[in-house]
Amino acid sequence: MRVESDLSPTNEIYEADARDIPIDDNSVDFIVTSPPYWQKRDYGVEDQIGQEGTPEEFVEVMVETLDEWRRVLRPHGSIFFNIGDTYESRSLAGIPWKVSDALQNDGWYIRNEIMWAKEGGMPEPAGNRLANRHEFIFHLTQNKDYFYDLWGYSNEYGNGSNPGDVWEIGHDRNTGDHLAPFPSELVERSLTLGCPPAVCTECGKPRERELRRTDKLDESRQQAKRAMEIYEQSDLTKEHVRAIQSVGISDAGKAKEIQDGTGRNADDVQKLADEAKEVLGGYFREFTFAKKETSGWSECDCDAEYERGTMMDPFCGSGTSLDVAASMGFSTVGVDLDPPEHVQPTLDASTQ
Ligand SMILES: C[S@@+](CC[C@H](N)C(=O)[O-])C[C@H]1O[C@@H](n2cnc3c(N)ncnc32)[C@H](O)[C@@H]1O
Known part of the structure; x- marks a missing residue:
C-alpha cells in the first residue's frame, strides 16, 4: 500500500559548503551521505573537507558540519552517515570510532552502526593484514522518537522479520572499471527505513504507517x-x-x-x-x-496538503543518491562545493 501525498516532488541543488547550507531551518526529513574520507582524495576545491592535518581536526570539522545539519533537519529526521577509515603510519586511524564518539558527546543518538559488507572489492597489496571489506553506516537521530518504517523495510529486504544490521552490498559499476563510491542499494535501504513518504505542509509531521495483526x-x-x-x-x-x-x-x-x-x-x-x-x-x-499488515497511514489534525518527504545529500558528488531518491518519489536537496554537471544549480534558496 503506497502512501498518498498531494504535491509533486521537487529537486534542488546548491553549490555550497556542507557547513553553511542555504536552506531554511527544519526543511529536510532525512539525510544520507558519504563525506570525503580523511586524507583519501583531494577534490581540488577550495574549502574542501577531508584534507585536515590530523584525525582530531577532521573529527572537529565533522561535528561542526553535523551541527549545521541539525539546523535543517526536522525533529523526526534521521541521518545515515557512511564513513570509512584510513591507515596512518601502518595503523588504522580509527576515524569511524572517533567521529561516532564525538557525535555522541555532541548529543546525537547513534541508533545503529550498520556494517556495509562489500561483496568483492579492489585487491589490496598488503601481505600482513586482511583486505578491508567493510565500512560503517551510522544511523543518527537528534531525538529518541523519529520516523522509522521497519515494517516497510523488513518486507522489502527480509521475510517480514527484522533483517539485522549487516548489509551485504557490492559496489555498483559505472562505465568501464570505475567503481561508484555509493551503491544505489545502500541509498534505497536507508531511504526505505528513514525517509517519510509524506509530510504535512503545516505542522511538518510525517504520515506514519499503521499496522494491525493478521x-x-x-x-x-x-x-x-x-x-x-x-x-x-x-x-x-x-x-x-x-x-x-x-x-x-x-x-x-x-x-x-x-x-x-x-x-x-x-x-x-x-x-x-x-x-x-x-x-x-x-x-x-x-x-x-x-504477521502484521498495513491498515492505513496516520493523519494529523491540520486540514493541509501533504508534500513528499525530502532527502538531502550534503556531499552529493556525482548525484547518485539524489537520482535514487528521485526515482523513489522523494523530493531532493543536493549540496556540493562542486555539484554534478548534469544538474543546474539552484541559484538562490529564496526563489524556491
Ligand atoms: C561524494 S563525497 C565522497 C565519497 C567517498 N566517501 C570518498 O571519500 O571518496 C565527496 C564530495 O564532497 C564534496 N565536498 C568536499 N568538501 C565539501 C564541503 N566542505 N562542502 C560540500 N561538499 C564538499 C566534493 O566536492 C565531492 O564531490
Missing part, C-alpha cells in the same frame, strides 16, 4: 506451520485469533482495540480465547506474534 504466520518456522495447520483444520475463526492476540500469553489483557477499558479482558473475548486455546493447545502462542 491471522497469518511465518510458516518457515516448524512450530508456526503446525499451528497454522491446526487452525485451518479447525472451526476457529479470525475472531478467535483476535481474542488470543488481545488476551496475550499471560491472560493479562493487553489489546486496546477490543478491551473494555477496565484492564481486564471482556468476558466474550476471554471466552473466545479459551475456546481457541482448547483447540490449539500450546500452539496458541504462535498467534500472538502473527
Whole structure:
C-alpha cells in the first residue's frame, strides 16, 4: 500500500559548503551521505573537507558540519552517515570510532552502526593484514522518537522479520572499471527505513504507517506451520485469533482495540480465547506474534496538503543518491562545493 501525498516532488541543488547550507531551518526529513574520507582524495576545491592535518581536526570539522545539519533537519529526521577509515603510519586511524564518539558527546543518538559488507572489492597489496571489506553506516537521530518504517523495510529486504544490521552490498559499476563510491542499494535501504513518504505542509509531521495483526504466520518456522495447520483444520475463526492476540500469553489483557477499558479482558473475548486455546493447545502462542499488515497511514489534525518527504545529500558528488531518491518519489536537496554537471544549480534558496 503506497502512501498518498498531494504535491509533486521537487529537486534542488546548491553549490555550497556542507557547513553553511542555504536552506531554511527544519526543511529536510532525512539525510544520507558519504563525506570525503580523511586524507583519501583531494577534490581540488577550495574549502574542501577531508584534507585536515590530523584525525582530531577532521573529527572537529565533522561535528561542526553535523551541527549545521541539525539546523535543517526536522525533529523526526534521521541521518545515515557512511564513513570509512584510513591507515596512518601502518595503523588504522580509527576515524569511524572517533567521529561516532564525538557525535555522541555532541548529543546525537547513534541508533545503529550498520556494517556495509562489500561483496568483492579492489585487491589490496598488503601481505600482513586482511583486505578491508567493510565500512560503517551510522544511523543518527537528534531525538529518541523519529520516523522509522521497519515494517516497510523488513518486507522489502527480509521475510517480514527484522533483517539485522549487516548489509551485504557490492559496489555498483559505472562505465568501464570505475567503481561508484555509493551503491544505489545502500541509498534505497536507508531511504526505505528513514525517509517519510509524506509530510504535512503545516505542522511538518510525517504520515506514519499503521499496522494491525493478521491471522497469518511465518510458516518457515516448524512450530508456526503446525499451528497454522491446526487452525485451518479447525472451526476457529479470525475472531478467535483476535481474542488470543488481545488476551496475550499471560491472560493479562493487553489489546486496546477490543478491551473494555477496565484492564481486564471482556468476558466474550476471554471466552473466545479459551475456546481457541482448547483447540490449539500450546500452539496458541504462535498467534500472538502473527504477521502484521498495513491498515492505513496516520493523519494529523491540520486540514493541509501533504508534500513528499525530502532527502538531502550534503556531499552529493556525482548525484547518485539524489537520482535514487528521485526515482523513489522523494523530493531532493543536493549540496556540493562542486555539484554534478548534469544538474543546474539552484541559484538562490529564496526563489524556491
Ligand atoms: C561524494 S563525497 C565522497 C565519497 C567517498 N566517501 C570518498 O571519500 O571518496 C565527496 C564530495 O564532497 C564534496 N565536498 C568536499 N568538501 C565539501 C564541503 N566542505 N562542502 C560540500 N561538499 C564538499 C566534493 O566536492 C565531492 O564531490
